[in-house]
Every structure is written in structure tokens, then in C-alpha cells.
Amino acid sequence: MQTVAERVEHQPTAKGYVPVYTTRVIEQPWDTYTATDHETWATLFKRQRELLVGRAANEFVENQERFGMSADVIPKFSDLNRVLAETTGWELIAVEGLLPELTFFEHLANRRFPVTWWIRKPEQLDYLSEPDLFHDLFGHVPLLLNPVFADYMQAYGAGGVKAAAIAPEALANLTRLYWYTVEFGLINTPEGLRIYGAGIVSSKGESIYSLEADAPNRIGFDLERVMRTRYRIDTYQKTYFVIDSYEQLIEATRPDFTPLYARLADAASHPAGNVLDSDTVYQRGTGEGWLSDGDV
Numbered sequence: 001m002q003t004v005a006e007r008v009e010h011q012p013t014a015k016g017y018v019p020v021y022t023t024r025v026i027e028q029p030w031d032t033y034t035a036t037d038h039e040t041w042a043t044l045f046k047r048q049r050e051l052l053v054g055r056a057a058n059e060f061v062e063n064q065e066r067f068g069m070s071a072d073v074i075p076k077f078s079d080l081n082r083v084l085a086e087t088t089g090w091e092l093i094a095v096e097g098l099l100p101e102l103t104f105f106e107h108l109a110n111r112r113f114p115v116t117w118w119i120r121k122p123e124q125l126d127y128l129s130e131p132d133l134f135h136d137l138f139g140h141v142p143l144l145l146n147p148v149f150a151d152y153m154q155a156y157g158a159g160g161v162k163a164a165a166i167a168p169e170a171l172a173n174l175t176r177l178y179w180y181t182v183e184f185g186l187i188n189t190p191e192g193l194r195i196y197g198a199g200i201v202s203s204k205g206e207s208i209y210s211l212e213a214d215a216p217n218r219i220g221f222d223l224e225r226v227m228r229t230r231y232r233i234d235t236y237q238k239t240y241f242v243i244d245s246y247e248q249l250i251e252a253t254r255p256d257f258t259p260l261y262a263r264l265a266d267a268a269s270h271p272a273g274n275v276l277d278s279d280t281v282y283q284r285g286t287g288e289g290w291l292s293d294g295d296v
């Protein structure tokens, strides 16, 4: 383990101007956070918590409280890890940024969740193209205390290791599952639709848009449908998939995906905004403001 943290720098590469990948696991350099860093955390924390009342799944805020997360100060991973050790057995590891896919899957498969240690700058409160501490910690970590969701995350990691050995197309199918659940998932509750996806709960605009805007589709979760659906990385989603429970996720991921990947290899993918006859439709989006291309 490396003790000196080096922030990832954006550098021009063959893929454009992107953060340079590193596999290094470090000690969270907690003492190096500045007063501005803690203020940024506080601002984002307060703003999102206010916004998420009646919008986020109940366990999301409940679990933040069980962790002792607050606006006062950036949490220490070591404190959060004590709570995880006593509950679902997950462990947070500090990383400098996005990991290579296979490394990321291997961590998840071993119940280790990589968390970017650094936090965005004050001028980046509303948008950041890559995950930072706020996205990872505020958005992803709370549900690691939910035993069913915690198992789903591990199963996803194991599935990723497997898919990586099958074909790039298999990995693309699986990535869509992560995108539409872990990052941008909605859940149906007796009180109405609620957010559980980390990409939504860590975004001010999308927390409102995903639930309240007329533009996007809201469609019942179906594994194969999700795996065939392209998505947006540059705008809010055109479609959100709604689960009934976290059990539904773990059930859907229990079977071996190998035959499914083989079938999907011959099937066309669906554009992000399409609604199919077979869909369970909670809301058919108006499509207002959508860009016509750019689905990935």
C-alpha cells in the first residue's frame, strides 16, 4: 500500500483528454483535506440531503446516519469501515480515480469498494465528468449497508470478471446493467418512485429530473431489456428503469449470463429513449430536450 497520495491528472491520450488510470490503492490522506475541501463536502451534503427528502429511498438516508456521515466533516474511511466490518463485511479502499475495468470488478467481487479520495473544486459543485469523493461516498457507500444490495454488488463484480473473459460485447451488456441500476436506478415503494442510483443522488439536477420531469421514460426493470439498452454519459438519462425491490436485482443476476450474452450478441441494441410494446411503462417520456444522437 502506498502512503503518499498523488492526484490523478488529466492528460492527452489516444482516448482524448482523460484521467490517467491508476490501479494504486492508497491510504486516504485525510490530513491533507483543506478547509475548502471540507466546505465543499458540507455544501454538497446539505444541499443533497435537503433535496432527497421524499425522493431518495428511505434506507439511503438511514444508512448515511448509521455510518455517522454528516455535513460537518469529510468522513474517514477507517470510521466507515468499522461500521461495514460489523455489518455486510464490505471494505472501502481509497483510489486516485477510475480503475481499469477488470481491477474494479475484482475489488467488487471481493467486497472491496474503491472510493476516489479527492473531492471536486468549489467551481465544480454541479458537474464533474469523473467520479470524486462526493459521488462515491455520498452516492454509493450508503447502500453497501443493505445486505441484499451488498450481495448484488459483489455478484456484479464476479459477473464482470467472467464477462471480461467472454467478449467485449458481453462486458458492454453487463455495463448497461450497472449503469441503469447502481448508477441510475429508481425503486418503486408504497410512497411512490424513489431514487437509489448513485449517479442520481449525487446530482442536484438529476435528483429532480429523474423523478419529476416529463421528458424521460420510466420503465419497469427487466434484465434483458436493460442489457440491450444504450445510455447517455453526457446528459441526463432518457430512460430510468424501476425495480420493485433489491431482491429483484439479486434474483435477476443469479443465473449464469453466458447463454444470455450469446443471445444478445445477435440482437440489436435499443436506443436509450425507445419504449417497447413489452415494457411496463410508469411514464412514457415526452422526449423534450433530447439530443437525437450520442447514445453509447
Ligand SMILES: [Fe+2]
Pocket (backbone or CB within 6 Å): 131, 135, 136, 140, 183, 198, 199
Ligand atoms: Fe459511480
